[in-house]
Amino acid sequence: MVGGRPWTEVEDQQVIELSLAGMVDADIALELGRGKRAVRQRRHNLRTEGRMRRKGRGFNWTMDDDMQLLELAKNEAYTMPQLGALLGRSSKSVEHRLKTLRAPPSATKATLICPALPTAAPSAWREEGGVLVRTIGE
Numbered sequence: 001m002v003g004g005r006p007w008t009e010v011e012d013q014q015v016i017e018l019s020l021a022g023m024v025d026a027d028i029a030l031e032l033g034r035g036k037r038a039v040r041q042r043r044h045n046l047r048t049e050g051r052m053r054r055k056g057r058g059f060n061w062t063m064d065d066d067m068q069l070l071e072l073a074k075n076e077a078y079t080m081p082q083l084g085a086l087l088g089r090s091s092k093s094v095e096h097r098l099k100t101l102r103a104p105p106s107a108t109k110a111t112l113i114c115p116a117l118p119t120a121a122p123s124a125w126r127e128e129g130g131v132l133v134r135t136i137g138e
Contacts, residue, residue: 004035007042015042016052061097073098 011032018028025043029036046052050060061069065087072083080091087094 004038012042012046012051015039016046019043019052066097066101069094069097070101 011034014032015028018031023031025036025039028034029039032039034042043052069083069087072078072086078086080095083094084091089097
Protein backbone atom coordinates (compact mmCIF):
# COMPACT_ATOMS: atom_id res chain seq x y z
CA MET A 1 0.00 0.00 0.00
CA VAL A 2 1.45 3.33 -1.04
CA GLY A 3 -1.27 5.58 0.32
CA GLY A 4 -4.93 5.45 1.22
CA ARG A 5 -6.53 2.63 3.14
CA PRO A 6 -5.49 -1.03 3.00
CA TRP A 7 -7.47 -3.44 0.83
CA THR A 8 -9.79 -5.82 2.67
CA GLU A 9 -10.43 -9.44 1.74
CA VAL A 10 -14.02 -8.51 0.85
CA GLU A 11 -12.80 -5.79 -1.53
CA ASP A 12 -10.29 -8.20 -3.08
CA GLN A 13 -13.10 -10.67 -3.74
CA GLN A 14 -15.24 -7.91 -5.25
CA VAL A 15 -12.38 -6.86 -7.55
CA ILE A 16 -11.98 -10.46 -8.71
CA GLU A 17 -15.71 -11.01 -9.27
CA LEU A 18 -16.30 -7.68 -11.01
CA SER A 19 -13.26 -8.19 -13.23
CA LEU A 20 -14.44 -11.64 -14.26
CA ALA A 21 -17.85 -10.14 -15.00
CA GLY A 22 -16.14 -7.87 -17.54
CA MET A 23 -16.17 -4.56 -15.66
CA VAL A 24 -13.35 -2.13 -16.42
CA ASP A 25 -11.16 -0.47 -13.79
CA ALA A 26 -13.10 2.82 -13.84
CA ASP A 27 -16.42 1.06 -13.11
CA ILE A 28 -14.89 -1.10 -10.39
CA ALA A 29 -13.36 2.01 -8.83
CA LEU A 30 -16.77 3.72 -8.70
CA GLU A 31 -18.36 0.60 -7.22
CA LEU A 32 -15.73 0.32 -4.46
CA GLY A 33 -15.12 4.02 -3.83
CA ARG A 34 -11.47 3.69 -4.91
CA GLY A 35 -9.35 5.38 -7.53
CA LYS A 36 -8.98 3.89 -11.00
CA ARG A 37 -5.20 3.57 -10.62
CA ALA A 38 -5.64 1.88 -7.23
CA VAL A 39 -7.96 -0.71 -8.78
CA ARG A 40 -5.59 -1.29 -11.70
CA GLN A 41 -2.68 -1.83 -9.28
CA ARG A 42 -4.75 -4.11 -7.04
CA ARG A 43 -5.77 -6.26 -10.03
CA HIS A 44 -2.10 -6.52 -10.98
CA ASN A 45 -1.16 -7.54 -7.43
CA LEU A 46 -3.93 -10.14 -7.29
CA ARG A 47 -2.70 -11.65 -10.58
CA THR A 48 0.88 -11.66 -9.29
CA GLU A 49 -0.24 -13.45 -6.11
CA GLY A 50 -1.98 -16.07 -8.26
CA ARG A 51 -5.42 -15.20 -6.90
CA MET A 52 -6.72 -13.86 -10.20
CA ARG A 53 -6.00 -14.44 -13.85
CA ARG A 54 -6.11 -12.14 -16.83
CA LYS A 55 -9.04 -12.49 -19.15
CA GLY A 56 -8.09 -14.95 -21.85
CA ARG A 57 -4.99 -16.09 -19.98
CA GLY A 58 -4.55 -19.17 -17.89
CA PHE A 59 -2.56 -19.90 -14.81
CA ASN A 60 1.13 -20.76 -14.88
CA TRP A 61 2.08 -24.29 -15.86
CA THR A 62 2.81 -26.59 -12.92
CA MET A 63 5.07 -29.62 -12.94
CA ASP A 64 1.97 -31.85 -12.89
CA ASP A 65 0.63 -29.96 -15.94
CA ASP A 66 3.97 -30.46 -17.71
CA MET A 67 4.05 -34.17 -16.95
CA GLN A 68 0.46 -34.65 -18.08
CA LEU A 69 1.14 -32.73 -21.30
CA LEU A 70 4.26 -34.75 -22.08
CA GLU A 71 2.42 -38.00 -21.38
CA LEU A 72 -0.52 -37.03 -23.62
CA ALA A 73 1.79 -35.71 -26.35
CA LYS A 74 3.41 -39.15 -26.65
CA ASN A 75 0.14 -40.29 -28.25
CA GLU A 76 0.45 -38.65 -31.65
CA ALA A 77 -3.27 -39.20 -32.28
CA TYR A 78 -4.05 -35.98 -30.39
CA THR A 79 -4.05 -32.63 -32.20
CA MET A 80 -3.05 -29.41 -30.43
CA PRO A 81 -6.69 -28.33 -30.00
CA GLN A 82 -7.53 -31.74 -28.52
CA LEU A 83 -4.59 -31.53 -26.11
CA GLY A 84 -5.70 -28.03 -25.17
CA ALA A 85 -9.24 -29.21 -24.49
CA LEU A 86 -7.99 -32.08 -22.32
CA LEU A 87 -5.80 -29.73 -20.29
CA GLY A 88 -8.15 -26.74 -20.19
CA ARG A 89 -5.72 -24.58 -22.17
CA SER A 90 -5.59 -23.02 -25.61
CA SER A 91 -3.96 -24.92 -28.45
CA LYS A 92 -1.36 -22.13 -28.78
CA SER A 93 -0.53 -22.41 -25.09
CA VAL A 94 -0.07 -26.17 -25.42
CA GLU A 95 2.04 -25.80 -28.56
CA HIS A 96 4.27 -23.17 -26.95
CA ARG A 97 4.68 -25.20 -23.75
CA LEU A 98 5.66 -28.32 -25.70
CA LYS A 99 8.28 -26.33 -27.60
CA THR A 100 9.62 -24.97 -24.31
CA LEU A 101 9.79 -28.40 -22.68
CA ARG A 102 11.44 -30.00 -25.70
CA ALA A 103 13.77 -27.08 -26.46
CA PRO A 104 17.49 -27.83 -26.75
CA PRO A 105 19.84 -25.94 -24.44
CA SER A 106 20.35 -22.37 -25.64
CA ALA A 107 23.24 -19.94 -25.36
CA THR A 108 21.77 -18.35 -22.24
CA LYS A 109 21.64 -20.22 -18.97
CA ALA A 110 18.45 -20.62 -16.99
CA THR A 111 17.53 -23.00 -14.20
CA LEU A 112 13.95 -24.15 -13.75
CA ILE A 113 13.02 -25.61 -10.36
CA CYS A 114 9.96 -27.76 -9.69
CA PRO A 115 8.78 -28.41 -6.10
CA ALA A 116 7.66 -32.04 -6.53
CA LEU A 117 9.08 -35.08 -8.26
CA PRO A 118 6.80 -36.69 -10.83
CA THR A 119 6.61 -40.46 -11.13
CA ALA A 120 8.37 -40.42 -14.51
CA ALA A 121 10.57 -37.40 -15.07
CA PRO A 122 11.81 -36.43 -18.53
CA SER A 123 15.52 -37.02 -19.03
CA ALA A 124 16.15 -33.26 -19.21
CA TRP A 125 15.30 -32.95 -15.49
CA ARG A 126 17.45 -34.11 -12.58
CA GLU A 127 16.83 -34.32 -8.85
CA GLU A 128 18.71 -32.03 -6.49
CA GLY A 129 17.75 -31.90 -2.84
CA GLY A 130 14.23 -33.24 -3.31
CA VAL A 131 13.32 -30.90 -6.16
CA LEU A 132 13.47 -31.31 -9.90
CA VAL A 133 15.94 -29.04 -11.69
CA ARG A 134 16.44 -28.45 -15.40
CA THR A 135 19.38 -26.31 -16.49
CA ILE A 136 19.17 -24.77 -19.91
CA GLY A 137 22.20 -23.48 -21.82
CA GLU A 138 25.26 -24.42 -19.80
